[in-house]
Amino acid sequence: MLNRENSIRVKVFRYDPNYDKEPHYQTYVVPYEEGMSVMNALDYIYYNMDSTLAFYDHAGCYLGICYRCTAKVNGKPSLMCQNKVTEDILVEPLEKRKIIRDLVVEPKKR
Amino acid sequence: MLNKIVTDVLVVGGGGAGFKAAIDICQKGLKATLLSKGPLSRSGATPMAGADYTLDGESLSKFNGLNGDPNDSPEKMFNDILTQGWFLNNQKLIEQYINLAPVCLRELLEWGIKIKLSDERMVFTSSIEIMNAVYNKAKSANVEMFEDVLLLELLVIDGKVVGGVGLDFKSGELIYFSAKAVVIATGGWHKAFWPNTGMRDLTGDGIAMAYRAGADLGNMEFITFCNNVLLHPPIWKGSIAPYVLSLFVGGSLTNRHGENILEKYDPYLVEKGTKTEWNKSFISYITEKEVKEGKGLSHGGVHYSRGNVSWEKVEAAASLLFPEWKYRGINFSEWASKLKDNQPVEVGPAVEYFEGGILVNEHLETSLDGLYAAGECTLGPFGANRVFSAITEIFVHGTTAGINAAKYAKEVDRLKVDPKKLSAIKNRIEAPLYKTNGLHPAQIRMKIQKYAHKYLGPIRNKQGLEEFLNILDKIKQEMPYMATIDKKRTYNKEWLEILELENIVQLLNISARSALLRTESRGVHYREDYPYTDNNNWLLESITRRINSDFKTCWRPLTITTAMPPTGVAPYLNFMKQMMQSHSDTKGKH
Numbered sequence: 001m002l003n004r005e006n007s008i009r010v011k012v013f014r015y016d017p018n019y020d021k022e023p024h025y026q027t028y029v030v031p032y033e034e035g036m037s038v039m040n041a042l043d044y045i046y047y048n049m050d051s052t053l054a055f056y057d058h059a060g061c062y063l064g065i066c067y068r069c070t071a072k073v074n075g076k077p078s079l080m081c082q083n084k085v086t087e088d089i090l091v092e093p094l095e096k097r098k099i100i101r102d103l104v105v106e107p108k109k110r
Numbered sequence: 111m112l113n114k115i116v117t118d119v120l121v122v123g124g125g126g127a128g129f130k131a132a133i134d135i136c137q138k139g140l141k142a143t144l145l146s147k148g149p150l151s152r153s154g155a156t157p158m159a160g161a162d163y164t165l166d167g168e169s170l171s172k173f174n175g176l177n178g179d180p181n182d183s184p185e186k187m188f189n190d191i192l193t194q195g196w197f198l199n200n201q202k203l204i205e206q207y208i209n210l211a212p213v214c215l216r217e218l219l220e221w222g223i224k225i226k227l228s229d230e231r232m233v234f235t236s237s238i239e240i241m242n243a244v245y246n247k248a249k250s251a252n253v254e255m256f257e258d259v260l261l262l263e264l265l266v267i268d269g270k271v272v273g274g275v276g277l278d279f280k281s282g283e284l285i286y287f288s289a290k291a292v293v294i295a296t297g298g299w300h301k302a303f304w305p306n307t308g309m310r311d312l313t314g315d316g317i318a319m320a321y322r323a324g325a326d327l328g329n330m331e332f333i334t335f336c337n338n339v340l341l342h343p344p345i346w347k348g349s350i351a352p353y354v355l356s357l358f359v360g361g362s363l364t365n366r367h368g369e370n371i372l373e374k375y376d377p378y379l380v381e382k383g384t385k386t387e388w389n390k391s392f393i394s395y396i397t398e399k400e401v402k403e404g405k406g407l408s409h410g411g412v413h414y415s416r417g418n419v420s421w422e423k424v425e426a427a428a429s430l431l432f433p434e435w436k437y438r439g440i441n442f443s444e445w446a447s448k449l450k451d452n453q454p455v456e457v458g459p460a461v462e463y464f465e466g467g468i469l470v471n472e473h474l475e476t477s478l479d480g481l482y483a484a485g486e487c488t489l490g491p492f493g494a495n496r497v498f499s500a501i502t503e504i505f506v507h508g509t510t511a512g513i514n515a516a517k518y519a520k521e522v523d524r525l526k527v528d529p530k531k532l533s534a535i536k537n538r539i540e541a542p543l544y545k546t547n548g549l550h551p552a553q554i555r556m557k558i559q560k561y562a563h564k565y566l567g568p569i570r571n572k573q574g575l576e577e578f579l580n581i582l583d584k585i586k587q588e589m590p591y592m593a594t595i596d597k598k599r600t601y602n603k604e605w606l607e608i609l610e611l612e613n614i615v616q617l618l619n620i621s622a623r624s625a626l627l628r629t630e631s632r633g634v635h636y637r638e639d640y641p642y643t644d645n646n647n648w649l650l651e652s653i654t655r656r657i658n659s660d661f662k663t664c665w666r667p668l669t670i671t672t673a674m675p676p677t678g679v680a681p682y683l684n685f686m687k688q689m690m691q692s693h694s695d696t697k698g699k700h
Contacts, residue, residue: 018600035343047552051604052596058279058606059148059258059311063349064439065238066152066309079439084345100280101601107149107257110245 008032009088010041012053016101026050037062038073038080038089042103054102055080070094071103112275112286112532117143117254118519119512120273120287122261122316123295125154126501127485129244129253130214130508131293131515136251138516143287144253145276147260147296147311151245155297155308155486156504160354161237163218164499164700165211167230173215179230179696184208186694187231187498189673193692194388195465195493196633196685197649197675198329198668202472203491205671207498207506214505221247226430230698232499238438240501259285260315262609263535264292264323264481265527271323271480272525275535279606282599284539286532290519293511294320294468294476294483295504302614303461303566304559305348307336316487318613320468321620321661325476327654328489328666329466330617331624334496334634335459335568337393338363341409342456351432351442352414352457353389357699358427360384362417363397364454365405371396371412379683382690386699387497391568391634392686394459398568401458411458416449424449459568463500465492465634466621469653474511480518484511489651494633498700542608548593551607554585558614566622571638575626582619589615624652624663631682643685649675 007029015023028049030041039062042055060068064082072092073083097105121132124146135142146153166187170178191204221243225233248255261276273289299314300306321327338353340346363371372380375396383392397412406412416424428435435442445455468476468483476483484507486500565578589612594604630644631637650665668675
């Protein structure tokens, strides 16, 4: 059984501008593992709970090199792959970027 | 119908090889279109490299301000690449690598990359600098670049490759690319395994679609595992930081009983197998052996600690490799405290490089007209084991493939693709979106990754490979029944996962069958049931060709220019030692 000691609550922003009228939030209860990242928690959700959750991982490095997984975690922009989870988290897309779907936003123009 | 993009040469892949090919095509006055599956200049394997660039010391010594052993020579380097590759190398491709390495380095320096340090045969730079340099150069050369766009299928008319069908992954729209020639530069297929040291976009798309189009593949059984890769905590899983550190300072490897693993082996093997880049094959083999014998730790690895190496020496190396224990977005300060207290971390082999791939000649032509390949996706110069740098390979190959594809594109007419053919491809690609019931891909991929590491890892045997082939056959039969739960087109992970799985399963199948057929041990291919290197029977390349829905693997004699390979049979580690001892007198890590 998942309880407060061995699990965390991951609240995620959901929105697909092509299909949804407005954004909403969805909360998942994910098993906690020492030394896990926000990305690890999202991977767990995708594999085991909800494969419709979109976050940028079809490419990218998960080791802090490409910076493409940047999102807001508990209100602060950070790399999801190198942000260690220690408590319940709120995950939202970066502000002032066009939302493609859920946590995936348009990259910065170079 | 599909959106259409018209170009002269379509370059598939946004790593170093793709960029270099596209730049050279534009410089020949043609239009090049480059597809990057992920973020532009942060995609593919290149940005994950350390990165070292290797060339012969004699040429290196002529560069201002760089080291390089003037007593080294192209001949010595040829000998060393050949013995490191256990004589299975295509000797024409070795010569090409050696000849073009200094030319390409000079060009990279002109493009502004900075060198951190250099030794007898190597310059150490940053892969991010390399990617920024090629990106800026591609922009000024007017390469047309697409981000988050991948190619899914090649288009072939009368045996000629004339473009392909791609997917803009963010919007979910399909694109028809009309081209006169195509360069595949999609790298390896790391995602078939977990852990791995590559980006998440490396799923062998290019190798698999070339194979489907009818191109031959070769030596698919040879897969390099990087040693001492972090297996825990999850946030660092796949990081090669302990590998890099151990190459510079050494350190201790112990199993679950606390036994020193390195002490079990011939000191000569240990010396060469830890202080040079022979470590990938040697350490991956000996640490995986501990795990197979039940002496591994809870995450399938062994312990790495600094052992007898002083903390000061570790700190000094780290200050150069990852200043303040940081490397871009990753922070290793917790590992630093462990190292200081001489506490271990769990490490193990993780898939890193694929020696085999699309069969090419020295012009980087494949067996199909109009199709070129460059970089890791090819059967390149390294034979059964790579020690020299793959960064050099991408620039050497990118240059050659780009120039030859441009030459070809200038000579041929554009061919028209039958719209019926495009609709058939579209229907196949979109099928998982329209099925209401079916199997879901996410769990299947995780299962495949686990078995791939277990059965196609650094240690293999008949029973395991056969079991793996059975598992893959079952999944192959299930493939047509896969469906997405998610029916939206925008950034649909499941949809891509199904399309990628098809490629991954196909390449694993070919690799496992080639590994099963090669009844000897050589380079990174070790067979428990055939622990001998057999130079009387196995100095052959495995060549795989599609025949309808199945494939055939046959054997091709080696491509030899100057060096005759040895004869005889020797136990695996004995032959490895012989190969290490045949190294020229040039020092350094290669």
